[in-house]
Amino acid sequence: MSGSGLRIAGDTHVGKVRSANEDALIVEPRLGLYAVLDGMGGANAGDVASQMARDAIREHVQQRRGALPPRKLLEAAIQAGSKTVYTGAQADRERHGMGTTVVACLVVDGTHLVVGHVGDSRAYLLRRGRLQALTRDHTIVEELVDRGLLSAEDAERHPYKNVLSRNLGSRPQTRVELAELELAAGDRILLCSDGLYGYASTEAIQYVLGSGDDPDQVCRDLIELALRGGGGDNVSTIVIETPQAPPTSTQVVRTTGASAWWQRRQRFLAVAKERGLTRSPMVRGLDPKEALELIALSLCQAVYHDLEKSTGVNVWTFAQNLAGGWFERGGGWAAVRGLIDILGMSAHAVVDEVRAADAKLGFLLDVAVSRALVVAELALGGLLAERLRQVDTDLIELQTLNEALEAPADELAETGERFVERPTIPFLQPERPVTNPGVSSEVLDGIHKTLTIARARTSPRGELVKQVLVALDAIASESGGSFATAVLSARELYGVRSVDDAGVQPLFDALDQARILTASSVHQLPASELTRARVLRAISTAHQRLVGATTGLVLEAVAPLSERLRGVQARTGELRDRVARAEQRRADLERRSATIVDPSLPWGARGTTEW
Amino acid sequence: MDKMSTVPPLARAYEGLRPKILQRLIELRSSLDPVLARLDEAAARAQVGAVLEHLGNFLATGDLGMHRAFLHTLLAMRAAEAQSPAAVLAMLVAIGDTAAQVAQEEGGGTAEGAELTLLLTRVTASTARAVNDLIADQLERRAQSWGQIAKRQGSAP
Numbered sequence: 208m209s210g211s212g213l214r215i216a217g218d219t220h221v222g223k224v225r226s227a228n229e230d231a232l233i234v235e236p237r238l239g240l241y242a243v244l245d246g247m248g249g250a251n252a253g254d255v256a257s258q259m260a261r262d263a264i265r266e267h268v269q270q271r272r273g274a275l276p277p278r279k280l281l282e283a284a285i286q287a288g289s290k291t292v293y294t295g296a297q298a299d300r301e302r303h304g305m306g307t308t309v310v311a312c313l314v315v316d317g318t319h320l321v322v323g324h325v326g327d328s329r330a331y332l333l334r335r336g337r338l339q340a341l342t343r344d345h346t347i348v349e350e351l352v353d354r355g356l357l358s359a360e361d362a363e364r365h366p367y368k369n370v371l372s373r374n375l376g377s378r379p380q381t382r383v384e385l386a387e388l389e390l391a392a393g394d395r396i397l398l399c400s401d402g403l404y405g406y407a408s409t410e411a412i413q414y415v416l417g418s419g420d421d422p423d424q425v426c427r428d429l430i431e432l433a434l435r436g437g438g439g440d441n442v443s444t445i446v447i448e449t450p451q452a453p454p455t456s457t458q459v460v461r462t463t464g465a466s467a468w469w470q471r472r473q474r475f476l477a478v479a480k481e482r483g484l485t486r487s488p489m490v491r492g493l494d495p496k497e498a499l500e501l502i503a504l505s506l507c508q509a510v511y512h513d514l515e516k517s518t519g520v521n522v523w524t525f526a527q528n529l530a531g532g533w534f535e536r537g538g539g540w541a542a543v544r545g546l547i548d549i550l551g552m553s554a555h556a557v558v559d560e561v562r563a564a565d566a567k568l569g570f571l572l573d574v575a576v577s578r579a580l581v582v583a584e585l586a587l588g589g590l591l592a593e594r595l596r597q598v599d600t601d602l603i604e605l606q607t608l609n610e611a612l613e614a615p616a617d618e619l620a621e622t623g624e625r626f627v628e629r630p631t632i633p634f635l636q637p638e639r640p641v642t643n644p645g646v647s648s649e650v651l652d653g654i655h656k657t658l659t660i661a662r663a664r665t666s667p668r669g670e671l672v673k674q675v676l677v678a679l680d681a682i683a684s685e686s687g688g689s690f691a692t693a694v695l696s697a698r699e700l701y702g703v704r705s706v707d708d709a710g711v712q713p714l715f716d717a718l719d720q721a722r723i724l725t726a727s728s729v730h731q732l733p734a735s736e737l738t739r740a741r742v743l744r745a746i747s748t749a750h751q752r753l754v755g756a757t758t759g760l761v762l763e764a765v766a767p768l769s770e771r772l773r774g775v776q777a778r779t780g781e782l783r784d785r786v787a788r789a790e791q792r793r794a795d796l797e798r799r800s801a802t803i804v805d806p807s808l809p810w811g812a813r814g815t816t817e818w
Numbered sequence: 819m820d821k822m823s824t825v826p827p828l829a830r831a832y833e834g835l836r837p838k839i840l841q842r843l844i845e846l847r848s849s850l851d852p853v854l855a856r857l858d859e860a861a862a863r864a865q866v867g868a869v870l871e872h873l874g875n876f877l878a879t880g881d882l883g884m885h886r887a888f889l890h891t892l893l894a895m896r897a898a899e900a901q902s903p904a905a906v907l908a909m910l911v912a913i914g915d916t917a918a919q920v921a922q923e924e925g926g927g928t929a930e931g932a933e934l935t936l937l938l939t940r941v942t943a944s945t946a947r948a949v950n951d952l953i954a955d956q957l958e959r960r961a962q963s964w965g966q967i968a969k970r971q972g973s974a975p
Contacts, residue, residue, distance in 0.1 A: 337846060337915070339846060339848060353856070540951075540954035540957070540958070551943075570936060573936055574918075577940050577942075581911055581915075581943045581946050584907075584911075584949075585907060587950050588904050588907040588946065591904075591950060592903045595960065598957060598961055599960060601964055602960055602963060602964050605964060
């Protein structure tokens, strides 16, 4: 698919866990409009929300194209999408609370890009091999980070990292964040839902996006990446590629460099052997020839493919497999360091020989091989950092256990308290002070009246919604500025619910309905606009605290299940690695048997190598 | 009489390019490092500028011990900001890559430009190597601590 010389592809997948795909795509080269929408909401309304917004955005751009400048046009289109979803949600009780994220872009004349987004669907730019985020997620956690209440690292592991602070549909108007960009030759833009980046690392996304493959293949590979990472959500991707600049002499020489490198593979193997590769503890038990082929030749192939495509994914995978398997067997770092150094020195020795014969080619090959070693170190660094994190976690657990064992008996007796009194999630600490400028008596009165109006408008069967509204009244009226009331209210609402029956979903539905009722009830408050705004802000803050506290309880309840899941995932990972190693071995054996040429046979019947 | 410079020519060439490299890194900072992405431009400029300055010193002196000490401090500082060592490694590699890219673009096909590009790529490789060795050292120390505590509790494997 193409538009303005662009190459474009889009793909979506339901994932491995969900039963329905609530994502929607817009791929309209004629309009220069591309978007990924990720729907949400109970009663199967997520797909309805994303599709409603998709149609409204597309229609708006189609009709107003030319009448508005691109930035205004995209913003107005997304607002139209929000209004449509909001209206749809209000019209049908079953669809209350439905909403969708959106990341959309307008490409103008193939040279200029406007990106608009709401929620946590993302846009990335890959330029000169480097991946840049063009959007920042609209989540509560991100806002906490922006306010300095949470570190970026903690945000990555925060249980509420997916709770959105804005979306299309929760209100008629939303705040759209816009960015503009001049496109350059060879740029790649990626639009995606959280089903991609939630299940694939940024580095892996960068390498797949940076491969020389066409956008169709890249979209498929990105989805495959998310599925391999667990595929726990719907996953959608759109890749837009600007035309490549004419091949430069560097690119031409790069291709030549790849060939030159491959032609010298036997020399590389010989140097690696001289430098002691076959004596490495990592290949102990293997026949020397086999060790050379498994390690040195595999790296040689990886470097060759990365040189050809100007990417690093093959070397990355090589290093991960090599060290990952070794660490799992209890191997230490020194052996890995020794082996990587042997391979690096051998590669440089070969490059020096090329350089002596052809300085320009040798230079490019030198840069490429040095770069390959950087990629290998990056992969190893990821593995080491993960191991360090695991050891740190174990160390903390062990130390805590140690302190508990050493504590006097009367202190031990006090440890039987419930998690609500002693929360494990820092965000929920009841004693944590919260910035609260205090509320005036006028606002307090407004809060109470608004929630009374909301209770009066609640249906007779909506007992749980009424309870939520009472809780909101208590939290919003509280002047102490702590989470204590929210935690206690959440505990009261949560009651004896458990996560394995239908007890939790109605509670969250009630929280959502209470939010909608409150937002509409505040307009009936006989007060100034300013007071209404303050009242709504106070109730909204209270609602966020209540949702946060309730989520915390649910998370605590599912913790044991998560532990079990992690155990199963670890076992699955081990099995997958064993399969990968077996496949690698099979492939090597096949290749070796394919290189055995019987000269007595006619040419066509002889074995051949893959090269 | 002209004083003879003791700074190697490639290190001098790098110093000439440093403002451009810094500018490019500031433009890219959102993808370099989540901590840098949240800083205002002046603060980000100061932090990236410090890394680039150290890189210049390393190019001028080739002092691996000083380089390792700098990386050790950087890892410790970032750990205090809850940054994982892998994120620090990725940031350092991104800085090295960008510096090499700028050197290649600005070198205009000259031999000096090519040599500087190669030197910066090799320095990035040795930086990554040193960072990994530092992480491995930390890992070993923590594993030893774990072993000692477990032994005290009688639950050592």
